[in-house]
Amino acid sequence: QQQVKQSPQSLIVQKGGISIINCAYENTAFDYFPWYQQFPGKGPALLIAIRPDVSEKKEGRFTISFNKSAKQFSLHIMDSQPGDSATYFCARARAGSYQLTFGKGTKLSVIP
Amino acid sequence: NAGVTQTPKFQVLKTGQSMTLQCAQDMNHEYMSWYRQDPGMGLRLIHYSVGAGITDQGEVPNGYNVSRSTTEDFPLRLLSAAPSQTSVYFCASSYGGNNDGYTFGSGTRLTVV
Numbered sequence: 001q002q003q004v005k006q007s008p009q010s011l012i013v014q015k016g017g018i019s020i021i022n023c024a025y026e027n028t029a030f031d032y033f034p035w036y037q038q039f040p041g042k043g044p045a046l047l048i049a050i051r052p053d054v055s056e057k058k059e060g061r062f063t064i065s066f067n068k069s070a071k072q073f074s075l076h077i078m079d080s081q082p083g084d085s086a087t088y089f090c091a092r093a094r095a096g097s098y099q100l101t102f103g104k105g106t107k108l109s110v111i112p
Numbered sequence: 113n114a115g116v117t118q119t120p121k122f123q124v125l126k127t128g129q130s131m132t133l134q135c136a137q138d139m140n141h142e143y144m145s146w147y148r149q150d151p152g153m154g155l156r157l158i159h160y161s162v163g164a165g166i167t168d169q170g171e172v173p174n175g176y177n178v179s180r181s182t183t184e185d186f187p188l189r190l191l192s193a194a195p196s197q198t199s200v201y202f203c204a205s206s207y208g209g210n211n212d213g214y215t216f217g218s219g220t221r222l223t224v225v
């Protein structure tokens with residue numbers, strides 16, 4: 001089973017700082033890379049997604065950067081806020097596939 | 113608009129018991145999936161369905177059965193519960209598969225003793 005390797009496992013960032021979460025994948029036959037955000041006691045919710053034909057996608061304070069040659073993609077959270085404290089999952093899927101494979105998650109804590 | 117509704121929220125089972133985790137969505141989504149979430153393991157796909165009457169296995173299907181008789185409902189059955197099935201179970205649905213992202217339910221926390 002192809003995996004998505006996510007790092008770090010946990011991350012502590014000061015309020016106003018930049019949070020960076022990285023994911024690496026092994027196979028290039030994927031073309032959908034979403035990020036999900038999960039608060040305690042809740043289900044994951046789609047945050048932002050990217051396809052490998054673009055190198056970057058930005059939505060508000062959240063940016064995905066995609067490096068196809070390195071087989072890596074990253075989530076950047078600018079001006080991190082305590083309300084961003086959650087677990088973040090990267091994932092990948094083939095075009096037209098219904099099977100999302102998730103990374104193991106990163107627990108982000110933003111401290112005041 | 114309720115989205116994806118899972119019941120029960122919590123359940124304790126004894127080894128060998130069977131039960132059904134319920135999942136219902138009111139968004140007319142064709143695609144539905146079941147995931148389990150374990151500490152440090154992320155979310156792993158158990159079974160999925162691309163429409164009524166069509167189901168398929170995911171990454172960790174052993175010990176679980178599903179059926180999809182209607183678009184709205186996608187129950188997950190544990191045939192003979194084992195302690196290894198202690199987990200948080202999430203149901204998710206999507207209108208257009210991965211293109212539109214999945215909407216997850218709030219989960220069922222299952223403990224098998």
